[in-house]
Amino acid sequence: MAYPPLGDMLAALRETTPLVHCMTNYVAMNSTANLLLATGASPAMLHAPEEVAEFTALAGALSINIGTLSTPWAESMQLAARTANASQTPWVLDPVAVGATAFRQQVCQALLPHWPSVIRANASEVMALTGLASQGRGVDATASTDDAAHAAISLAQRQHCIVAMTGETDFLTDGTHHFRLTGGHPLMPRVTTLGCGLSALVAGFVAANREHPLTATLAALACFSIAGHRAGQRADGPGSFQVALLDALYQLTPDDLSSLSQVEALHAV
Amino acid sequence: MAYPPLGDMLAALRETTPLVHCMTNYVAMNSTANLLLATGASPAMLHAPEEVAEFTALAGALSINIGTLSTPWAESMQLAARTANASQTPWVLDPVAVGATAFRQQVCQALLPHWPSVIRANASEVMALTGLASQGRGVDATASTDDAAHAAISLAQRQHCIVAMTGETDFLTDGTHHFRLTGGHPLMPRVTTLGCGLSALVAGFVAANREHPLTATLAALACFSIAGHRAGQRADGPGSFQVALLDALYQLTPDDLSSLSQVEALHAV
């Protein structure tokens, strides 16, 4: 199977600056908006039941993240996900800490029938979604990426979606084709909500590249991998890392991505 | 008409550190508080109907931004705006993405009768408020500042208020006197919620300079223009820009503002 170059995905994002409707947690809102603006997408955060469906229909993609969940938000997420599915707008689910409480499991089980295009999660979240035992104690990933690859493939097949499972090594699958991606930097888990922001960035890439959702998702992960690596070279700690990451995403070029297979351990498995 | 020097406005802000009651969106809360603290005002964020009127009456000014709107917040904004108007406390309206959904238009139409002192908006928001066709697709400004100047003047006249329409070029009017202000930096739209923060900063300047609301608003815009320009000289991207902007606002002196007409394209039109 042939894939278009990853750089084309970024070029399309920059050209179309897709509007990404973000329903995300309070912790992640500002950092997610900045990650999207730095890379080249256009974020909008809104959640009121009075307007959420109207706005989802305008957007290039929807990103739902259940971080600081509550019942009113869960109801709005239902409206938005249903609208996205009905209007064939791509949408991304980020099931934050789904294994931690019964409430989160119920909300995710109610969202899955609206067929997310991509699920972006850490390994313990993927395992919780597939009904396997999760060692997750909240927002941290404690299951190893290797242990969870089978769960990711099974989830992708059952949901007919892409699963982007991120961690020290990322594992990406649409149920048939699989990729591993390394890179990034050990400081990344020391900055809050980078994974939340990545989920919204995936939505932006998929919006800008509707024909190639798997490659688009891989490109979003590759942006984080390369920019994270570069930011780590310049950082003295998590404060300067966060600043350098935004700068690196802004400076990233399509060529940086297209040459990724030469410079980073990217390979189909 | 003679105006006091812009630098006097900043000196008054620093001397009185006015308390600004901010009812703003979740994305902007942290960055708005930091922009106010860096420049010299004192922010406080609260929104509960049980306390909002009590607090507005204590504050030097109120700033209402409808970014992540919901019905409970809209009701609290009504309470706060009514209190501000009744107690002659200056208040600023930032009608984020008012043209994007019917809900936003309704909420803004219900706030306008409480007579905001200043409306701080981008061009498409100004045009949506005046009932003109808007090309806005959300939080981005897509109408040009020039096209919208007539809409801004008409809105200022109808609402007996100041309209601060910001973009690549800012246009400021009280319906009779008009200013254009350039400066800033192309990285500014790549950082989220700077406009939201500017609205709250306008509230702070007007609180500290009750006799001169137009000059005070111009001073707030000038702070962003100069500090944005300086931050751009030091930034490698939107991450370092945001950091440098806070530092530049903190370092700004009254003299920097008073000499603005010599160094930047500031002129009455």
Place this chain on the structure above:
Amino acid sequence: MAYPPLGDMLAALRETTPLVHCMTNYVAMNSTANLLLATGASPAMLHAPEEVAEFTALAGALSINIGTLSTPWAESMQLAARTANASQTPWVLDPVAVGATAFRQQVCQALLPHWPSVIRANASEVMALTGLASQGRGVDATASTDDAAHAAISLAQRQHCIVAMTGETDFLTDGTHHFRLTGGHPLMPRVTTLGCGLSALVAGFVAANREHPLTATLAALACFSIAGHRAGQRADGPGSFQVALLDALYQLTPDDLSSLSQVEALHAV
């Protein structure tokens, strides 16, 4: 009375990375999560009544901050505080601007019977909690630390808790033993929600050092004092200060803390 070295407290935090359940205000959520991650604890923000008790029981400690209060949140805080008290999970109360409105006083009075382990507040908040006249006008501290020391001791005795009263000089007491701690930097009050983040960091230190809550609280304050001082040496303003503070907390070593009595004015009084 002998205290274990402060450095042991930080070493235990880094070893156990305690999960801190944060119920904090919208302004502080992102910065609090980053402060905890930088220092070595693991934050999780959630507040829904459907899951809050379930999650508090899993956490190493709970931190409640009433900044952007509302009735639904106040009800969830009740659930969480009751759970923490019942399960002997340490919890920290940060009574933001308690003196400013009747609503805040009511909510705090309803939380105090659940016996917070530590109250982290500024001087005017401590005085408002003890029923003394407060000059507070909101989120700023206006009472001097010296004036308020007696109020802090009385509050600690009445509530059988630790009171960490922070400001230019910090005053720490469990009602019997008292400490003063200087350090930090004048830029600290120019960055929003540092105090809110410190409250959550206290929760993390107490979770990691259950046998030594007073020393653990002192260690959290000392981290801010030393890291704040170092960040101030590198900062050009509040923007770069915030970045440097996260880096300094990340770089802090147990030895830095244990040698504190030699390098900073730390003493029992």
